[in-house]
Amino acid sequence: MSRAVLTLVLVAIAASAGAQQAGPQMPDPRQMSGVPLPTGDLPVGTITVRVIRGSLSNPLPGQRVEIIGDAQASGTTNESGRAEFPNLRPGATIRATAVVDGEKLESQQIQMPSAGGIRVMLVATDPEAEKRAEQDRELARGPSQRGTVVLGDQSRFVFELGDEGLNVFNIVQILNTARVPVEPVSPVSFELPAGATHAALLEGSSPLAAVVDGRVNVRGPFPPGMTLVQFAYTLPLEGSALTVRQVVPAPLAQLTVIAQKVGGMRLASSQLAQQRDMNSEGRLYILGQGPALAAGGAVEFSFTGLPHSPTWPRNVALTLAILVLAGGAWISVRPHGAPAQSRDRERLHERREKLFDELTALEESHRDGRVDPAVYSSRRQHLIASLERIYAALDEDAAA
Incomplete structure (x- = not known):
């Protein structure tokens, strides 16, 4: 997670951490x-x-x-x-x-x-306050009870583009508002989306959490107050659009999403009541918020306009490799022609490989934003036209 995104998340969590670390009460007024x-x-x-x-x-x-x-x-x-x-x-x-x-x-x-x-x-000074505090400490050390936990309103879904796809960060506050440890009736388990890779817990997560077989399991009992769980995974990009869907295992007090905005990227979700762009440390982010969600409900975010590495150069490379192998096998069994014809064909093959290397490098530069769009379009058109002419020449030679 970049420093700018991390700052956004930590500031939001810090706003309520004082109250929720010790329980659902307000901060101690004596400090004020x-x-x-x-x-x-x-x-x-x-x-x-x-x-x-x-x-x-x-x-x-x-x-x-x-x-x-x-x-x-x-x-x-x-x-x-x-x-x-x-x-x-x-x-x-x-x-x-x-x-x-x-x-x-x-x-x-x-x-x-x-x-x-x-x-x-x-x-x-409230003479009864210390007595109540000691009672709370005793209850927190006591046996757990069946109960419920909620995902606090400072929980966050954070999205950031990475080298291997869309990185998804879950910052989850699990709140137990009771004075005793609680063992939820239903397990608190986050199922990761299909295709998710590199799933891991982030530093600062509760030791109650573990990544197991495509899930993030948080075992109880949960102590009074807040249990912080932070995990991340990556969804590979196969195109310019991607939908992320996750089920929440406990009631979510408020839906909040932060997404790094790159280029013409757009975020859509029927669950977001409000959405706006914001700047942080010179970068642009999408901030969206929505209402509470019941346990077992799913959050769904649809991204479009995502920059991604095009698959066609890879497919073209595979096709070329097949053509080269097939051509080599065909040449090995056909009658040998004139030496001049063989040299011409060899030059065409060399020229084809050179153009293909240039086209692949151009696509990589475009993906990384290192080439002007106008230059990219013109150069790409020229390279493709040159490749088409070479393939046509090779086809004519093969037919002959």
């Missing part, structure tokens, strides 16, 4: 406690202070809050745990403070901006 957040939604000179205990779902109404520093003010939080302080001088350096059950909470130093306002959150 006291950190000022500038916002254009508030009037100039206004700061709002929200006080919560442990989590966003546990606001503290009626809590006294003070502003200290270049400006002093005090107030009480409303039902959502928020207190608002307007009319503070832009440029003033302040802090927001509160005392909750003897615990002093204080924000970072804040300089009031000249445009917009500031939001800040103060998070008090």
